[in-house]
Amino acid sequence: MRLVVLALVAAFSLSACGDGNAAPAADKEPPALGACRVLSPDDVAKPANSGAVVECAEQHTAETFAVGDLPDEFDDADYDDPDLGAWAYRTCSKQFKDFLGADDSLVMRTVVSWAWFRPTEKAWDADARWYRCDVVGGGEQSKDYVDLPTSAKGLLLGRPKDEWMVCADGDTVSGSVKVPCTEPHNWRAVTTISLGEAGDEYPGDRLAEVTTRDFCSKSVGAWLNYPVDYDFGYTWFHQAEWDAGNRRSVCWAKTDQ
Structure with a gap:
């Protein structure tokens, strides 16, 4: 994105x-x-x-x-x-x-x-x-793109394969290399949160980050089936991305893979 x-x-x-x-x-x-x-x-x-x-x-x-x-x-x-x-x-x-x-x-x-x-x-x-x-076949941090199937139409229908889902390889989500989830990784993008509707004004950096952090803390815990201890990360965006149309932040779960 x-x-x-x-x-x-x-x-x-x-x-x-x-x-x-x-x-x-x-x-x-x-x-x-x-x-x-x-x-x-x-x-x-x-x-x-x-x-x-x-x-x-x-x-x-x-x-x-x-x-x-x-x-x-x-x-x-x-x-x-x-x-x-x-x-x-x-x-x-x-x-x-x-x-x-x-x-x-x-x-x-x-x-x-x-x-x-x-x-x-x-x-x-x-x-x-x-x-x-x-x-x-890649995103912002990709050094190279992966090959696509003969047609990517319907690629994410049903339960998508891990090769098309994004994970992160690094100590933290921020700045880590984003890779397909079939490759070694420390983090998996598991849920997202909508911070507003199409016509809404940008809520500001502080509110956008805090709202994302609080939601992701609960959402990732639920995704992991409420373990006693767990690590989570989040990716939120700023005014420029909001003005371009993005309204969502991404929640990441720490994994052992």
Whole structure:
């Protein structure tokens, strides 16, 4: 989730492409729905991507699950308009849940995430206005992405496999490496808490953290079946993530694996 939110507020550094000032024709047209690609975290950090499409039966780390034209309100928008990022967050996150077959809590606890792309800056200046949402096999702290199945559609339906759930390997949750739960780990993301509704104002850092901590203390205890002693952690987010649309914090249970 934080990977997605940080992408909304990051500064953009673009390299020149095409011939002269003209954008390649391919950059002006919306990409294909269902296309698979081999993307890296460096690719996802950029606002535009024209990576080669591969057969989905082959190894790949990204699959396009939503494409379309941007609303008319962005016809005259700047390339890095923050309202565009907020719109993409709402649009891609909803379709991400539908595509994976997950609810709000589950998508916060999966090792996969999503990224969105727009046309290149030259294509944007030539009035190209489309978006592309990709599911990717990793998150913010991933150095490399894991391979996805032939299609990630319905990946989290029913009881998801541990290879698609997120755990953490480190002494504390904060700053630890996030890994699939099939790999060695010290922490598992087990529950989430909603801190507000879509139209609510940000409650402030202190209240957001305290509310998360108190809930996670009880929630993790229940998840562990109320042991006498247990350790728990929590991940909560700040104003920027709230403004982008995130309303949930994540609770982590200390494990022996």
